[in-house]
Amino acid sequence: MASQDYQKLPDPRSIRVIKLHSAVNLDDVIVFDLITVSLDATPPLSYNALSYTWGGQPLDQVVYANGKEFLVTENARNAMRRLRPYKAGRYLHLWIDAICINQQDNEEKSTQVQMMLEIYARTYRVQIWLGEEDETSPLIMKWLLWTGLMFHPLFYVRQWIEVTALSSIAPRKRAFFFTLLKGFDKLALWFVVFATLGPLLPFRALPIFKGFKRKIQAGVEDLAAREYWERSWTVQEASVNFNSRVICGSSKPVPIISFLMGHVIVGAFYVFFGLERIPLRYRLHLPTYSFYTGAGVLVHNMLGSLCKTKATLPVDKIFAIRALYPGSLGSMTVDYSRSVEDVFTEAARLILKGNKNVEFLRYACTGNRTDGFPSWVPAWDTPSVVPEQLSTFAPAMISPHPIVDQDTEPRVLKLKALRIDKVNGNISGSFPIRPPLQRQWAPSRSDSTNADEAFAIFRAWAVAPPNPNRDIRPKLRQFASLMVDIYGLNADQIFNWCPMIWESPDYGTGQQYGYVIAPPECHEARKFARYFLQLTSSRALFATESGRVGMSTAVVCEGDEVVLLSGERMPYLVRKCPGEPGKYTLVCPCWMSGAVKGEAQRSASGVGGEEDLGLDLDLEYIELV
Numbered sequence: 001m002a003s004q005d006y007q008k009l010p011d012p013r014s015i016r017v018i019k020l021h022s023a024v025n026l027d028d029v030i031v032f033d034l035i036t037v038s039l040d041a042t043p044p045l046s047y048n049a050l051s052y053t054w055g056g057q058p059l060d061q062v063v064y065a066n067g068k069e070f071l072v073t074e075n076a077r078n079a080m081r082r083l084r085p086y087k088a089g090r091y092l093h094l095w096i097d098a099i100c101i102n103q104q105d106n107e108e109k110s111t112q113v114q115m116m117l118e119i120y121a122r123t124y125r126v127q128i129w130l131g132e133e134d135e136t137s138p139l140i141m142k143w144l145l146w147t148g149l150m151f152h153p154l155f156y157v158r159q160w161i162e163v164t165a166l167s168s169i170a171p172r173k174r175a176f177f178f179t180l181l182k183g184f185d186k187l188a189l190w191f192v193v194f195a196t197l198g199p200l201l202p203f204r205a206l207p208i209f210k211g212f213k214r215k216i217q218a219g220v221e222d223l224a225a226r227e228y229w230e231r232s233w234t235v236q237e238a239s240v241n242f243n244s245r246v247i248c249g250s251s252k253p254v255p256i257i258s259f260l261m262g263h264v265i266v267g268a269f270y271v272f273f274g275l276e277r278i279p280l281r282y283r284l285h286l287p288t289y290s291f292y293t294g295a296g297v298l299v300h301n302m303l304g305s306l307c308k309t310k311a312t313l314p315v316d317k318i319f320a321i322r323a324l325y326p327g328s329l330g331s332m333t334v335d336y337s338r339s340v341e342d343v344f345t346e347a348a349r350l351i352l353k354g355n356k357n358v359e360f361l362r363y364a365c366t367g368n369r370t371d372g373f374p375s376w377v378p379a380w381d382t383p384s385v386v387p388e389q390l391s392t393f394a395p396a397m398i399s400p401h402p403i404v405d406q407d408t409e410p411r412v413l414k415l416k417a418l419r420i421d422k423v424n425g426n427i428s429g430s431f432p433i434r435p436p437l438q439r440q441w442a443p444s445r446s447d448s449t450n451a452d453e454a455f456a457i458f459r460a461w462a463v464a465p466p467n468p469n470r471d472i473r474p475k476l477r478q479f480a481s482l483m484v485d486i487y488g489l490n491a492d493q494i495f496n497w498c499p500m501i502w503e504s505p506d507y508g509t510g511q512q513y514g515y516v517i518a519p520p521e522c523h524e525a526r527k528f529a530r531y532f533l534q535l536t537s538s539r540a541l542f543a544t545e546s547g548r549v550g551m552s553t554a555v556v557c558e559g560d561e562v563v564l565l566s567g568e569r570m571p572y573l574v575r576k577c578p579g580e581p582g583k584y585t586l587v588c589p590c591w592m593s594g595a596v597k598g599e600a601q602r603s604a605s606g607v608g609g610e611e612d613l614g615l616d617l618d619l620e621y622i623e624l625v
Helices: 074-083 106-114 116-122 137-150 152-167 171-203 207-224 232-239 256-273 295-308 340-355 359-363 452-463 473-487 491-497 520-536
Strands: 014-021 031-038 048-051 061-065 068-072 091-095 125-129 244-247 413-427 540-544 549-552 561-565 571-576 583-592 620-624
Touching: 048 074, 048 116, 048 232, 061 074, 068 074, 074 091, 074 125, 074 244, 106 116, 116 232, 125 232, 137 152, 137 207, 137 256, 152 171, 152 256, 244 256, 295 359, 340 359, 359 583, 452 473, 452 520, 473 491, 473 520, 473 540, 473 549, 473 583, 491 520, 561 583
Parallel strands: 031 061, 048 091, 048 125, 125 244, 583 620
Antiparallel strands: 014 031, 014 091, 061 068, 413 540, 413 561, 413 620, 540 549, 549 583, 561 571, 571 583
């Protein structure tokens, strides 16, 4: 069935639905009819919707639609084989995007994609197809089904609290129910842990339980590794309908709520068996992790999920979640004839308007971009360069909301900012990337191993000019101030430790004493080294004209300016744009010594400060391109 064989839909509210006929054996030929129905029909047609991945598979599997050959992917064919009825005379109404939408007609595709959330929300059931099973799938699917069913009441209580909180208009009532929700989550977690671990405690030492643990672990890891959880479209498809079920090969389907609650119990089960964490990268797909309204939570969840997912067409990263965020992206029209740059730029402006901040800029500063987009427009393919644990270390905001001049060309973002400082020639190289700490609460031998390169970069930066009278002490004190403010260490100890970097072969950590028995000063040096390597990982240090020390998420250039943008907590570095006088490119966020604990900042000209916060004194428009 070629693309020209599609009959044109009678109106924009019509969709095609598959009438999937029954079979006797699993390997029988797949036969269906494509029928046209209206979403506004009375009574509405009861249909199922398939949520799955195309997986880059070719259209090489033959099925029969309206009596003619129709080519589909292997994954779509396998899903239809498992879902079709196996009793004579039965049929199943099923909606599959790749079949029910004419993929060669951009106008039809744009119209249908605009209604995708409604199509999945109205369906009787969303069938989440993870693919065919492997040897670990049957056990983990049974575990999730039966253990999840036992804790259904907890989910429905949580759902009631969440819905009440989101629907509350009164600020105090809304705040009360959100606080109640957080408390309920903690209590429910402890209840699940004790309810799960208590009965298993007497059997922990039995060999059969150790083997069972390994099988459960392998099953969870297999589910989490499925391509389904990587795709942009599946986030919307799986999260908008509570009457969904997860299917993996021939295993019995698991309701989405059981799937969720079963994983909570898997987590408790593994705490019992000593596994520190399990992969849950599909958390965004689950209905209970719906996105709260409110600018901060919306930005964090939406942009984080956006950058972690994949799409065949780049614009689908926006179109796939557009309907989930009506307050931010709801006004965007799906149009596949538009360029990627136009779609991403409009998305950035809509997020700015809806969320009333410019925190999305953190996703634009990924370094070495070659996409040709404006520097302030994220490409939505890289997570934020500002880790969550460092995002709160910033000076006082000059304005909680962005002050934007709307009368500019689309590629230009013109907003008010406060110029703070300028980078001088003292810039370090990029520090090597360090893996996250194995244990946040206790040191480990691996925390400071292979640190020679990082300490060599730090020494070269510390002793490099410009240093008045070759005195590096002011610079080191500024750096010590930065670490003290972020990690709460002792400033004098940090200052005294810095020279050990080039005076002691083990950087003062006392490796000859072993890891446990060592003088107190060695333990302090080890703590410093541990935090130093984490703080500087994949970042760079620089000094400013005023003598302060800064840390950036990318290597900067002499003359780059440190600015505070309205509507953002983090300072940013901007660079004059060659060939476009008065315009700047966005470089990256940064941290400045003496300005990470909400301190009021003065401008580079000395104007501004605490008495000027909230006013636009000495603020000026900066044009980002």
